[in-house]
Amino acid sequence: MFRETFRRFCLLTLVGMALFTVSATVQAASPSFGGTTPRGAQRGTELEVTLSGGQLQDAQEILFYEPGIEVTKFEVVNAGAVKATFKISPECQLGCHRLRIRTASGISDLRPFFVGALPEVAEKEPNSEFSTPQAIPMNVTVTGVADYEDVDYYVVEAKKGDRITAEVEGIRLGITFFDPYVAILNSARFELASSDDNALVWQDGAASVIAPEDGKYYIQVRESSYAGNGACIYRVHIGNFPRPLAALPAGGRLGEALQVKFLGDALGEKIEQVTLPAALDSNFGLFVKDATGISPSKVWFRLSDLPNTLEQEPNETHDNATRFTAPAACNGVIEKPGDFDCFRFTARKGEAYDIRVHARSIRSPLDPVLTIFAAGGGAIAANDDSGGPDAYIRFGVPNDGDYVLHVRDHLGNGGAHYAYRIELTPIKPSLTLGVAEFVQYVQPVIAVPKGNRFGVVLTAARYDFGGPLALRGENLPACITMESCR
Numbered sequence: 231m232f233r234e235t236f237r238r239f240c241l242l243t244l245v246g247m248a249l250f251t252v253s254a255t256v257q258a259a260s261p262s263f264g265g266t267t268p269r270g271a272q273r274g275t276e277l278e279v280t281l282s283g284g285q286l287q288d289a290q291e292i293l294f295y296e297p298g299i300e301v302t303k304f305e306v307v308n309a310g311a312v313k314a315t316f317k318i319s320p321e322c323q324l325g326c327h328r329l330r331i332r333t334a335s336g337i338s339d340l341r342p343f344f345v346g347a348l349p350e351v352a353e354k355e356p357n358s359e360f361s362t363p364q365a366i367p368m369n370v371t372v373t374g375v376a377d378y379e380d381v382d383y384y385v386v387e388a389k390k391g392d393r394i395t396a397e398v399e400g401i402r403l404g405i406t407f408f409d410p411y412v413a414i415l416n417s418a419r420f421e422l423a424s425s426d427d428n429a430l431v432w433q434d435g436a437a438s439v440i441a442p443e444d445g446k447y448y449i450q451v452r453e454s455s456y457a458g459n460g461a462c463i464y465r466v467h468i469g470n471f472p473r474p475l476a477a478l479p480a481g482g483r484l485g486e487a488l489q490v491k492f493l494g495d496a497l498g499e500k501i502e503q504v505t506l507p508a509a510l511d512s513n514f515g516l517f518v519k520d521a522t523g524i525s526p527s528k529v530w531f532r533l534s535d536l537p538n539t540l541e542q543e544p545n546e547t548h549d550n551a552t553r554f555t556a557p558a559a560c561n562g563v564i565e566k567p568g569d570f571d572c573f574r575f576t577a578r579k580g581e582a583y584d585i586r587v588h589a590r591s592i593r594s595p596l597d598p599v600l601t602i603f604a605a606g607g608g609a610i611a612a613n614d615d616s617g618g619p620d621a622y623i624r625f626g627v628p629n630d631g632d633y634v635l636h637v638r639d640h641l642g643n644g645g646a647h648y649a650y651r652i653e654l655t656p657i658k659p660s661l662t663l664g665v666a667e668f669v670q671y672v673q674p675v676i677a678v679p680k681g682n683r684f685g686v687v688l689t690a691a692r693y694d695f696g697g698p699l700a701l702r703g704e705n706l707p708a709c710i711t712m713e714s715c716r
């Protein structure tokens with residue numbers, strides 16, 4: 231792989247608006263943004279939200295990265311707070327919405343705001359004993375706090391055969407290093423399901439059961455080692471909604487209509503017809519709904535230009551391997567511990583492919599290991615992890631013939647939702663441009679003052695091509711130009 235990194239200095243200049251140059255009283259410090267109170271809300275509602283931070287006295291507007299939230303009222307309280315009214319459309323996408331505050335002198339950090347489908351209920355302490363839980367209706371989002379040594383109990387009524395799901399948003403709210411734990415118990419205090427961490431929702435938990443009989447069921451939420459604090463705020467969605475954990479296939483082509491099988495739900499597999507968006511979106515996912523509700527967060531799904539191949543079991547040998555024609559995306563599931571899957575294709579000497587197994591990148595619990603065999607022969611190349619648990623191999627075809635891709639879990643684990651997608655693509659030149667961090671772990675923001683300039687060092691990584699680069703600032707607002715110098 232040819233990779234060269236170079237640094238280039240760029241100046242973004244705001245021209246033609248010098249008449250609007252900001253006055254000399256502007257402070258140099260950038261605004262900071264700690265977060266919103268509350269941290270989320272139900273779609274289809276309108277509510278007052280406080281945005282807290284610093285240097286907010288000249289706040290002008292809120293910038294959203296996803297559609298669906300409109301600001302109908304905006305008021306600067308003081309340098310530390312802005313009050314805004316959020317109107318959330320009934321069709322607003324669920325889950326994380328990212329926002330910043332723009333002031334006259336800068337742009338703040340990025341913070342999340344979570345949109346849910348269910349009506350909200352506030353936690354009422356004391357609810358720390360199994361014998362004195364907080365009674366809630368089914369299908370609500372409870373907003374609570376997991377304090378130090380705090381255990382929160384909620385009780386719902388269910389009928390035999392009802393699906394009960396509890397999904398917590400805690401670490402995802404981006405407030406503090408909070409590691410939530412959630413469990414569903416029966417009236418005899420027997421734990422029917424629990425979740426500390428889950429590949430789909432990271433340190434947050436999602437647990438589901440099918441009620442074995444009519445009766446009361448208890449949802450427990452706490453910090454995983456009882457070491458919470460007043461900042462350990464959570465939103466727990468409790469209801470009958472679906473909670474699949476993976477999709478098969480785990481990706482598709484832009485604009486394509488295809489059948490997707492959702493895996494890992496307590497009620498079993500579900501097949502749905504899905505139409506994919508026409509434009510690339512690296513954060514794309516599918517929300518599953520039925521008569522009982524909708525999953526609170528997405529099942530991650532890859533968009534690409536590759537045709538799909540689905541594994542055909544049994545596929546454990548080179549002879550019964552699922553056949554495909556390269557380039558393609560091979561999709562499957564390591565459905566039980568110790569399982570492995572084989573895919574076979576024909577290639578010619580001199581061809582070269584990038585072969586990447588997507589598993590953790592689509593929030594599957596699988597830790598994939600990829601091995602390439604000459605069909606009927608020995609292993610040619612293998613990889614376990616490449617920049618994370620997912621596997622990657624650049625494969626230069628040594629001879630005309632058939633080759634087998636073999637995928638398994640690193641620890642021999644498996645299960646109904648251990649999905650993966652092997653993307654096999656011809657080698658294409660690519661380029662990534664980045665801006666170095668101004669502050670460690672904080673995504674940089676370029677705010678160009680009116681009539682002024684902003685200098686930034688861009689880092690470029692070239693893959694599979696060489697030579698100089700010409701940088702142009704395309705699709706910038708009409709009043710902004712970009713010049714670059716090496």
Ligand SMILES: [Ca+2]
Pocket residue numbers: 353355374375376377380381382
């Ligand atoms: Ca509590």
Ligand SMILES: [Ca+2]
Pocket residue numbers: 409410411425426427432433434435454
């Ligand atoms: Ca956890």
Ligand SMILES: [Ca+2]
Pocket residue numbers: 541543562563564565569570571
């Ligand atoms: Ca399989």
Ligand SMILES: [Ca+2]
Pocket residue numbers: 597598599613614615618619620621640
């Ligand atoms: Ca791996």
